[in-house]
Amino acid sequence: MPITAIATIRRAATAALLVTATLALTAGCHDGTGPKAGDSATAVSPAPVPPSAHDDGKPPTGPDGQAACTPEMLKFQAGAMPRRAHRMLLTVTNFSDRPCTFAAQPYPLLHFGDDRRPPLPPIGSSKPPTKVHLPPNRTAYALIITSTAQGPEGTHPRAGKISQFGVALSARATPTQVGLDGRAPVHVDPHTARVTYWQSTLAATRKW
Structure with missing residues (x-):
């Protein structure tokens, strides 16, 4: 077989392998089998939970809005x-x-x-x-x-x-x-x- 024909077949095979790998990664992102926690990825922190009225360290207030005596x-x-x-x-x-x-x-x-x-x-x-x-x-x-x-x-x-x-x-x-x-x-x-x-x-x- 001519050398030119062999090179053309190899390039076609490589391209097919790249397409198959790309499709596998894309499917993994949609079926939950994508990157795990240990994989290199950009992490997104959850939204902070606002503190409750009893967790802010301030004393209770009276009906006039001032701090109640304790x-x-x-x-x-x-x-x-x-x-x-x-x-x-x-x-x-x-x-x-x-x-x-x-x-x-x-x-x-x-x-x-x-x-x-x-x-x-x-x-x-x-x-x-x-x-x-x-x-x-x-x-x-x-x-x-x-x-x-x-x-x-x-x-x-x-x-x-x-x-x-x-x-x-x-x-x-x-x-x-x-x-x-x-x-x-x-x-x-x-x-x-x-x-x-x-x-x-x-x-x-x-x-x-």
């Missing part, structure tokens, strides 16, 4: 008020570096004794005209009326002595236990006791 931001103190019968003072100081608000829960939820008992109801007339905001290093106040009736010894017959009680800043929060200043326990009747709304000044608290 227990880890605050220092609580409580004790009997001098020269005021059946009165106990609760103070809360913001020792964090950011302001917070009590707009979501405008009065402290106080628990005496059994935590299954509902928190003390607030004194409605003590509600301030504006929500209390607490800048860093500032203090808010609440007055606790420990009993609304007196027994023979100056306390209600059902009153019991307490040296600490629970304070919660929201209905679902676990109460923070607050000990009383001083050594003497205080008589509290959880059936008749009441608490004021948070007040921004001590003078406002003394009205009750």
